[in-house]
Amino acid sequence: MNVSATIRERRSIRKYKTTPVAQKTIDSLVNQAAALYQADTEEAPQWRSICYDTPEGRHSLADSMIAKVKGSTLGKLLPGKMLDLIKKQVTETPAHLVFIAESGSTQRQRDENYAAVCGIMQNVQLLGWELGLGMLWYTDPMLNSDRFKAEIGLRIGERFAGILSIGYFEKVPRARKRTPAEQKWTALEGDVSGDAAPHRLSSQSGSAHKTASPRVSSQSVLTLLNDAVWAPNDGLREPWRFVYAGDGEAADRLRALDGDASAAFLLVVAKEEPDPHKREEDYAAVCCLVQNFQLLAASGPWPVRRSMPAWIYDAEQCKLFGVRPQERIVAVLALGGDRRPSPSASANQVSPAVNITHC
Template structure:
């Protein structure tokens, strides 16, 4: 498949089947994705892999802890929280991605953007192999309890979680915003 077709055809997968995702495949795809990002320093990123039922349960607990303790979360019936938890624990694997915090903003931005490039390449390489993913950065998981639970270091920044799994049906595509609608020609002043 040509790269343009691959990019166009890839979808975020929210519903996975129960087929396990082998850790070796994840490592292979991450290694390949990192090699496609020439500016990345090997020390500027790391991942945590959760691919067992026990690890997925703990991860779901960390993800939902803040929600269940919030004012809104306390109004959510326990059965609905159980549905959320089951949804996360049924996903065969999760890759938690972190970038290093640099000594200045430019280094931080470069590390973060390079790691985002790795994540995007990882998704495309996975799609070629029939592996679907969803890149998750939801605000409900952006809290100290979650960061402690995943082992985020002081000198690291949370980039996101890739939920991984094989799927039975490819979702339909969504409408895309044409690039022309995002286009501005600079003429000395931007409004």
């Protein structure tokens, strides 16, 4: 896969050919996507998916998707034709993949499971694009109904990550611009201890910023980010921000916190919307951007290790690195250092028989 080109060329697709998508193709895509996901955890992230690729399955899914609207006051006011159009769109799309992050005993574990699902969904989209398969990541609030939860078997503590509607396509929608990473970039400089820490930040392009190691320049990180920002995000909200520490006390503190001797660090931060649905969508979008970055860096001169250390759940620790109110760190990317395999790399190469249920 030409990672850079595919990330930039991929589009959300809403209209598909009637050509069926073979079950073995879907299984292969999910398997490959899971194998590409690398998480720095001792245990493989837990997730599962359900594929609706039969006429009966798609009809059942469609009925559950419109149940909330159909049974509401709004549904009674809407013309029947509108609900029929929604159902027609679902039933005529060749396949739908529902992705679910399984529960965890801690918030950190639950987030790791959810981040893994989002990264795998992005991989499925990229791998599918090279086969001429288009997809739409769907998470409308309309799906928040008992009927839909029962349809997908959502259990207590699990998180619904979204539906990937899948089909072969003919027309590629026009690209919409992304904000350059330089405009969402903050370089940490100097001392990050004490109350003055948030004021010792310099928002800049980073082109002249010196790092602790010549192997990882801020400009090389920005080059990858400017491809990685071509991640799916609803309404092009672009909810991400990047905090870079290449040298000085900021980087030293991160090395101490993470027990990592990497040359530089990139904190990928998400804005937290007041609306819970938008907040979940934005978190997923940032996870996709992180996955893009890791794929782009995989063949590069310096390795990237992704982690979600315990300290990112401590608001006071995050504040030291300039994380603002209504923001959270989604991932800490350690850049450079030793190129070592993720502990969960082999565990993530799962069999579709374990993770995919076909309906």
